[in-house]
Amino acid sequence: MNTAIPFPIIITERLNLRKVLPTDVDRVFYFRSDKEINKYIKREPQTREMAIAHIQKLSADLKTGKSVSWGITTKESNIMIGSICLWNFSEDKKTAEVGYDLDPKFQDKGIMSEALKAVLEFGFNQRGFETIEAYTDYRNIQSKKLLKVHGFIPSDDKKDADNQDNEVYYLNR
DSSP states (O other), rough: OOOSSSOOOOOSEEEEEEOOOOGGHHHHHHHOOOTTTTTTTTOOOOOOHHHHHHHHHHHHHHTTTOOEEEEEETOOOOOOOEEEEEOOOOTTEEEEEEEEEEEETTTTTSSSHHHHHHHHHHIIIISSSSSSEEEEETTTTTHHHHHTTTTOOEOOSSSOTTTTTTTEEEEEE
């Protein structure tokens, strides 16, 4: 991937989806370590140093074309309230996985729905993906509802080998 390509900032009615920056370390640490946000995610306990390394990985993966990750902010503040990414691209670049998290204080306000809609549009129309998948814990009712609202359907034949609690959803262009 050409590193001269500018980061794909996405602006919606209420949100700015921007690059995750080193100055976001405290928010990234919060999102990756908060028990409520991570109750359905299998992840080892996080440290601030791990959050710094994660931000560095996001930047490196962007440069090498492995993923695109956005920090979600409101138009009123540049403080991250969540994140959303397209990652785990198939070798032929026809399939990607979407992942997301959101500060519980901002849930149930349609924020992730607005961000997901914009990222799906970007993934299908700008990056040319044919399928976008999402892996979510079978108990995560909010996430499953969000995916279904956006047209995702459960996959009957695909399983998450790393996490048996996950269900796989997909959306075709």
